[in-house]
Amino acid sequence: MKEPVPAELAIETHGLVKRFGHRSAVDGIDLSVPRGSVFGFLGPNGSGKTTTIRVLLGLASANSGEVRVLGKPMPAALATVLPDVGALVEGPGFYPFLSGTGNLMRLDSADRHALSSTRRQRVHDALERVGLSHAAGKKVRAYSLGMKQRLGLANAMLRPRELLVLDEPTNGLDPQGTREVRGLVRSLAAGGTTVFVSSHLLAEVEQMCTHVGVMSAGRLVAQGPLEELRAAGQAHVVVQTPDVERAAGVLTRLGLVPGEAPGTGSAWGSTALLGTGLNGLEPEKIVAALVAEGVRVRGFTVENARFVSLTGEGFDVVG
Ligand SMILES: Nc1ncnc2c1ncn2[C@@H]1O[C@H](COP(=O)(O)OP(=O)(O)OP(=O)(O)O)[C@@H](O)[C@H]1O
Ligand SMILES: [Mg+2]
Numbered sequence: 001m002k003e004p005v006p007a008e009l010a011i012e013t014h015g016l017v018k019r020f021g022h023r024s025a026v027d028g029i030d031l032s033v034p035r036g037s038v039f040g041f042l043g044p045n046g047s048g049k050t051t052t053i054r055v056l057l058g059l060a061s062a063n064s065g066e067v068r069v070l071g072k073p074m075p076a077a078l079a080t081v082l083p084d085v086g087a088l089v090e091g092p093g094f095y096p097f098l099s100g101t102g103n104l105m106r107l108d109s110a111d112r113h114a115l116s117s118t119r120r121q122r123v124h125d126a127l128e129r130v131g132l133s134h135a136a137g138k139k140v141r142a143y144s145l146g147m148k149q150r151l152g153l154a155n156a157m158l159r160p161r162e163l164l165v166l167d168e169p170t171n172g173l174d175p176q177g178t179r180e181v182r183g184l185v186r187s188l189a190a191g192g193t194t195v196f197v198s199s200h201l202l203a204e205v206e207q208m209c210t211h212v213g214v215m216s217a218g219r220l221v222a223q224g225p226l227e228e229l230r231a232a233g234q235a236h237v238v239v240q241t242p243d244v245e246r247a248a249g250v251l252t253r254l255g256l257v258p259g260e261a262p263g264t265g266s267a268w269g270s271t272a273l274l275g276t277g278l279n280g281l282e283p284e285k286i287v288a289a290l291v292a293e294g295v296r297v298r299g300f301t302v303e304n305a306r307f308v309s310l311t312g313e314g315f316d317v318v319g
Contacts, residue, residue: 016065027218040205043215086156096141126154145172240299
């Protein structure tokens with residue numbers, strides 16, 4: 001019998017630090033991943049996502065901090081926790097001379113928690129779910145990067161899991177494959193699996209996640225339900241104006257909190273003013289109010305405090 005696990009959090013870290021030499025790749029992060037969530041672990045290249053994931057899975061050891069996965073301390077409870085965790089981490093090791101089916105059969109038989117009587121069927125089903133049935137008998141050395149990525153996903157799904165940890169699962173996939181993976185993640189979550197998925201694309205995270213954690217240079221600069229972060233993300237307007245006092249007065253009357261905008265304004269020979277929060281106002285109403293009060297508005301932008309809305313690929317962490 002499994003002992004009952006605390007209900008709320010699937011992953012929890014406190015002050016997690018992982019250093020390489022004297023550089024901290026992960027610099028004291030406190031992660032809270034609710035059970036049942038699809039948690040998008042967002043961050044640009046080199047921000048520490050893979051390193052964090054490797055520590056969570058016991059593939060690397062932390063320098064300090066605490067980690068709990070499915071309510072149990074890691075790495076102490078590694079052996080009891082890992083059977084409930086499916087993982088896809090950078091570069092899954094497959095035998096090139098075996099087929100997709102052959103590789104999964106082999107990996108599943110190495111898993112002493114997996115039932116051998118259902119193995120063939122489970123392998124078949126997993127390959128089907130990731131859209132690899134047509135290539136099931138093909139040797140993996142003839143697989144494309146996207147196909148290997150799908151095979152890695154199939155491997156993570158060979159058995160029902162409580163938690164799936166997927167490191168950039170859409171890496172190497174074309175737009176169609178990316179859509180399929182997103183759909184897959186959503187269907188897994190609908191089945192009750194918690195999914196922790198890393199990505200460097202905000203747009204992608206927005207489409208499949210309920211929660212987000214944003215990494216920047218080894219630090220977790222924001223985390224929470226996507227909706228909350230979105231709301232918090234519409235957090236300030238920047239006004240370029242020579243009439244700072246007057247603008248501050250208008251912003252205050254509108255219920256915004258004026259402050260000084262860092263590092264802006266000189267190009268206009270004016271000072272920039274930061275209005276924190278939009279107080280539910282449409283940006284154009286704020287501009288109209290400023291202008292109506294005689295404020296010379298030379299520039300006006302709406303920016304997110306934590307993450308900037310996407311216009312293309314990639315994203316910018318400001319927090
Ligand atoms: N084994 C290692 N030895 C030394 N430095 C490492 C090692 N692994 C990672 N790093 C460094 O730690 C930092 C975080 O790397 P990590 O791979 O965790 O980032 P990431 O967010 O997964 O990036 P990407 O989006 O490129 O996958 C980087 O500066 C990287 O160079
Ligand atoms: Mg990575």
